[in-house]
Amino acid sequence: MMERKSNVKGFDTTLMMLYIILVVIGWFAIFSSSVGHTQDISIFDFSKPYGKQFIWIGVSAILSIVILTLDARVFMNYAYYIYAFCLVLMLSVFFLGTSINGAKAWIKIGQFSIQPAEFAKFATALALAKFFNDGKTDKQRANQWIVAGLMVLIPIVIIMLQHDAGSALVYLSFIFLFYREGMSGNIFIIGLGAFILFLLTFCLNEIYALSAATAIYIIFMIIKRRDKRKMLKITVIFLVAVGVIFMINPAYEKILEPHQKMRISTLFGKTVDPQGADFNLNQSKIAIGSGGFFGKGFLKGTQTKLDFVPERHTDFIFCSIGEEFGFFGSMVIVSLFVWLILRVLFLAERHRIRFVRYYGYSVASIMFVHFIVNIGMTIGLVPIIGIPLPFLSYGGSSLIAFTILLFVFIRLNEM
Amino acid sequence: MDGLQERRRYYVVAGIVILLSVIWLARLFFIQVIKTNYKDRAESNALRQITMHPDRGLIYDRNDSLLVYNEAAYDLMLVPNELRAFDTNDLCRILDIDKQEVERRIEKARKYSPLLPSVFAQQISKEDYGYLQEKLVRLNGFFVQNRTLRSYPVPVAAHILGYVGEVNQDMIDKDSYYQMGDYIGISGIEKAYEQELRGEKGQRIVLVDVNNRERGSYENGAHDHPPVAGTPLWSSLDMRLQQFAERQLEGYSGSVVAIEPATGEILCIVSSPSYDPNLLVGRARGKNYMELQNDTKKKPLFNRALSAMYPPGSTFKLANALIGLQEGIITPATTYHCAKGYRVGSLTVGCHHAGSPDLYGAIQTSCNGYFCKLFYNIVSNRKKYKNIQEAYTAWRNYIMSLGFAQKFESDLPYETRGIIPSADYFDKQYRGQWNGNTIVSMGIGQGEVAVTPLQMANFLAIIANRGYYIKPHVIRAIGSKDNINERYTEKIYCNIDEKYFTPVIEGMERVMKSGTGWRSDIKGIRVAGKTGTAQNPHGRDHSVFAAFAPVDKPQIAVFVLVENAGFGATVAAPVATSVIEYYLKDENRKKELEEELERKISAR
Incomplete structure (x- = not known):
């Protein structure tokens, strides 16, 4: 593989700046959505989410400085140890863990709870980069994919056992890394396509899935219009997909036992909400939709303040921004994320050290999946899956994990 | 994979990021800018208009003696969804109803709306209200709303003074001032001078949360106005x-x-x-x-004059x-x-x-x-x-x-x-x-x-x-x-x-x-x-x-x-x-x- 010369050397201030902006916006959004209507407001009220987040931001700042002062090679050399440590930590949850919102995924340390799964993403990204970096020849590739796949699957299985399907789903983001590093494009498209069709069918209905499948089919037929054999192949895949679409719901209804159904539904947030179908989603859409173009103004949101939106300072933090800053605010957030993700991708792609590229792709993909799924669920494009919005959502584990994820990349990128 | 292929895959990944983000933005634009009904739904979610009923106008005689005045009465209101298990005995005793009746009324209120308040018991006297107030702390979902009742210090001129009663649907359709449960003059002076006596309703807009609990006034009460009591009348009667x-x-x-x-x-x-x-x-x-x-013999309601x-x-x-x-x-x-x-x-x-x-x-x-x-x-x-x-x-x-x-x-x-x-x-x-x-x-x-x-x-x-x-x-x-x-x-x-x-x-x-x-x-x-x-x-x-x-x-x-x-x-x-x-x-x-x-x- 060719080694390209990096044209962006040293410390990347753009990433640093984007990080700070997102964290600050996040803190204000948390403040707004958890401040309520009390008269005396102290931002250092550590019993309130905004006060606690203050601590997490401080911890993150210290951690980021530590990371930036460490030798970058530490992360390369200790990748597997970090990975193993995180797996052990996750397993220990089964013995030491406490349940929050039905997911047994937390370890309580004093007043605070940490969620090892958040850190496992970083560890997996590091381990995968190390693994690909150490890979030697193309001949070994077949085995290499199996091992790489297992490295992703192990944390997924552990997390699934903790009943935290949302967090497990995020590990699918490594498919972007695999694709970039030579996985068959067909598998990438079929895998991604099947997953999307499944979600659409299961969470919305057959018509959505069918129209999405048809649209994709037509696009591919046009792209491959010169290759008769491939057109036939695509048509066959399309017909199979249609068949599957119509089988998902009946299969779900007939084959599965009630308790299995229950489990799967809970997994996808179908029946968990107590106030009837789609209550949370509707409230979330109402909050964002009522923002208009410029929003109601800081602290003037009603929906996010009055508990209409569930989890409004954690997973639904975007509702607060959408309501108080309107489409303008949404656009700013989406733009910042797109900028951040593309910047990481760009730096990774250009870096002369392959390890950094592998790791960078994982970082970009993880942030991308979180961002797309989190905002998507608040506006009804993705079923409700409880994963945080990077840097913005309230929560120590999430903020610290994402800070480590990003700053390790910033540090590696300096090499 | 050669360099060209790698580069292409980089563009595919970046392309997916950009494409999905654009779709997401389009969706946001649709929800936030194009579709406007979310705004109304947000208001109906969080804002509750509370009508404050004005005191009905007083009626004096030609020598300034009070003929008709208002006495405070209280309606016991119930929001079924806020109901917690409670001891029905107190309630039964104070309201003089039995357990079945309590359950029947709760069911009726629930049928009307599980979230909105409805009248559980009407016009509780001041004395009963006193007892009730003590118990109210432990009666989740119940609250008391002030109401006024007409009262007559000297029981005279019944036919001419007339009386007030609850509005019916017909009256509500005719005059938008009235809402279900409002009082209106049905006969006599109360009817003839309804416009003067009824006063102006006040309004308070409050923020309510998802559990229908009041959480403060909306925009610091900028849209609120107090009720204006009805105009007093001086009757020619002595x-x-x-x-x-x-x-x-x-x-x-x-x-x-x-x-x-x-x-x-x-x-x-x-x-x-x-x-x-x-x-x-x-x-x-x-x-x-x-x-x-x-009483067909005496016909006391018949105004012989x-x-x-x-x-x-x-x-x-x-x-x-x-x-x-x-x-x-x-x-x-x-x-x-x-x-x-x-x-x-x-x-x-x-x-x-x-x-x-x-x-x-x-x-x-x-x-x-x-x-x-x-x-x-x-x-x-x-x-x-x-x-x-x-x-x-x-x-x-x-x-x-x-x-x-x-x-x-x-x-x-x-x-x-x-x-x-x-x-x-x-x-x-x-x-x-x-x-x-x-x-x-x-x-x-x-x-x-x-x-x-x-x-x-x-x-x-x-x-x-x-x-x-x-x-x-x-x-x-x-x-x-x-x-x-x-x-x-x-x-x-x-x-x-x-x-x-x-x-x-x-x-x-x-x-x-x-x-x-x-x-x-x-x-x-x-x-x-x-x-x-x-x-x-x-x-x-x-x-x-x-x-x-x-x-x-x-x-x-x-x-x-x-x-x-x-x-x-x-x-x-x-x-x-x-x-x-x-x-x-x-x-x-x-x-x-x-x-x-x-x-x-x-x-x-």
């Missing part, structure tokens, strides 16, 4: 006089109406039997109303005297012979005396013979009119100009027109074959004549005013005591010239001095009166008396009718003169009169 007059008729069926002639203001208006207006208030209203309505039609009897003779003078049929000096009655062929209208009285004498002695002859002559006047139809119609027009056979349509409820038949009616009735003798009993206020006590009192006011009246009404001022009710200030003149009233009034004075009403004359006040004994096909005659005083500067015109009480002079006249005296004389005399009345009542 509460003490009203009470005195009502006591006078206790045990009788009948009516007393007194008017201040110069203004048309009603000083007292009694319909007996009456009822305590406090009965038609609050939780017991429905039950009490049914009881009053089912306005809705009942009576033959006026001899008091009607005054009208014919005036018309006779105006038409030139008689002069005060004209005499008609009376031989113990009016006799033409087989027709006889009896009279108590014989002679040839002039007008004064005829009024003084209430001579039937005189007034039959007079009436016969009025409708038989062929010099002026071609036929009886024309002559009768001319007479009828005079009568109508004196306020009969019509509704005044002022602020009084349930008026009836009374009856003075048209010439067409008699044409049909007698197939064109009728003359003055056919209908001669109308000359003495019998036969086809039917009037209301109010019309008679108004007629007395016309006589007192020597020719005009102002529509009788019960509200003299609105808002403040000096702000005279301008709806009823127009003088309505009758078709009788002023000069013709003098001899009639002279005759009425003689009634009191030496005529049929001499027993009831008042020392020190010049009273003009007229007795009547209205024949009544259903039983004993009605006792009737009409009067005004003082003659030279009239301040009160009274009409009294006591059903089935016999001669006017025996029952109605003393009532009328007592009312006049009570109204005109000083406090000491008032006390004496009250004592006399009590003696009279206990002697009955």
Whole structure:
């Protein structure tokens, strides 16, 4: 593989700046959505989410400085140890863990709870980069994919056992890394396509899935219009997909036992909400939709303040921004994320050290999946899956994990 | 993979990031900018308009005594979804209901809405509210809403004051002011002055959270405004006089109406039997109303002063005297012979005396013979009119100009027109074959004549005013005591010239001095009166008396009718003169009169 010369050397201030902006916006959004209507407001009220987040931001700042002062090679050399440590930590949850919102995924340390799964993403990204970096020849590739796949699957299985399907789903983001590093494009498209069709069918209905499948089919037929054999192949895949679409719901209804159904539904947030179908989603859409173009103004949101939106300072933090800053605010957030993700991708792609590229792709993909799924669920494009919005959502584990994820990349990128 | 392929894959990944982000932005644009209904839904989610009910306007009498005021009452409200397990015993005891009833009401409220408050128990008294307040802390989902109830310090004038009740769907459709559960004036003053009394509702917009709990005011109360209490009214009624007059008729069926002639203001208006207006208030209203309505013997809800039609009897003779003078049929000096009655062929209208009285004498002695002859002559006047139809119609027009056979349509409820038949009616009735003798009993206020006590009192006011009246009404001022009710200030003149009233009034004075009403004359006040004994096909005659005083500067015109009480002079006249005296004389005399009345009542 060719080694390209990096044209962006040293410390990347753009990433640093984007990080700070997102964290600050996040803190204000948390403040707004958890401040309520009390008269005396102290931002250092550590019993309130905004006060606690203050601590997490401080911890993150210290951690980021530590990371930036460490030798970058530490992360390369200790990748597997970090990975193993995180797996052990996750397993220990089964013995030491406490349940929050039905997911047994937390370890309580004093007043605070940490969620090892958040850190496992970083560890997996590091381990995968190390693994690909150490890979030697193309001949070994077949085995290499199996091992790489297992490295992703192990944390997924552990997390699934903790009943935290949302967090497990995020590990699918490594498919972007695999694709970039030579996985068959067909598998990438079929895998991604099947997953999307499944979600659409299961969470919305057959018509959505069918129209999405048809649209994709037509696009591919046009792209491959010169290759008769491939057109036939695509048509066959399309017909199979249609068949599957119509089988998902009946299969779900007939084959599965009630308790299995229950489990799967809970997994996808179908029946968990107590106030009837789609209550949370509707409230979330109402909050964002009522923002208009410029929003109601800081602290003037009603929906996010009055508990209409569930989890409004954690997973639904975007509702607060959408309501108080309107489409303008949404656009700013989406733009910042797109900028951040593309910047990481760009730096990774250009870096002369392959390890950094592998790791960078994982970082970009993880942030991308979180961002797309989190905002998507608040506006009804993705079923409700409880994963945080990077840097913005309230929560120590999430903020610290994402800070480590990003700053390790910033540090590696300096090499 | 070569470099080119790697580069392509980089673009695919970046492309997916950009493509999805654009789709997401498009969706956001659709939700936030294009679709507008989310805004309304957000408001209906989080904003609750709370209506603050104004206090209904107070009603005072002409001497600033309170007739109607508001008393605090409390509705126990329930939001079913906020309900937690609670001990029903307290609730059952305080509200005096059983467990099943509690469950039934909760179910009913839940059916209406699990999230919105609905009335659990209406109009809880102050005492019960005290007990309830202690328990309320442990009754999640219950809260108390203030309500006001009408209250009457002295239970008088029930018919005229009227009552309030809950609005029905019809009223809500007609006037957007009203909402389900609001109160509205159903009858009497409450109905006629609803616009003034109801006030302006206040509004408070509060933020409520997902559990429907109040969480503060919206935009610091920028959209809130307090309720404005209803306008107070000053009634023309004299509460003490009203009470005195009502006591006078206790045990009788009948009516007393007194008017201040110069203004048309009603000083007292009694319909007996009456009822305590406090009965038609609050939780017991429905039950009490049914009881009053089912009392078919006494008919306490029936307003005899306005809705009942009576033959006026001899008091009607005054009208014919005036018309006779105006038409030139008689002069005060004209005499008609009376031989113990009016006799033409087989027709006889009896009279108590014989002679040839002039007008004064005829009024003084209430001579039937005189007034039959007079009436016969009025409708038989062929010099002026071609036929009886024309002559009768001319007479009828005079009568109508004196306020009969019509509704005044002022602020009084349930008026009836009374009856003075048209010439067409008699044409049909007698197939064109009728003359003055056919209908001669109308000359003495019998036969086809039917009037209301109010019309008679108004007629007395016309006589007192020597020719005009102002529509009788019960509200003299609105808002403040000096702000005279301008709806009823127009003088309505009758078709009788002023000069013709003098001899009639002279005759009425003689009634009191030496005529049929001499027993009831008042020392020190010049009273003009007229007795009547209205024949009544259903039983004993009605006792009737009409009067005004003082003659030279009239301040009160009274009409009294006591059903089935016999001669006017025996029952109605003393009532009328007592009312006049009570109204005109000083406090000491008032006390004496009250004592006399009590003696009279206990002697009955």
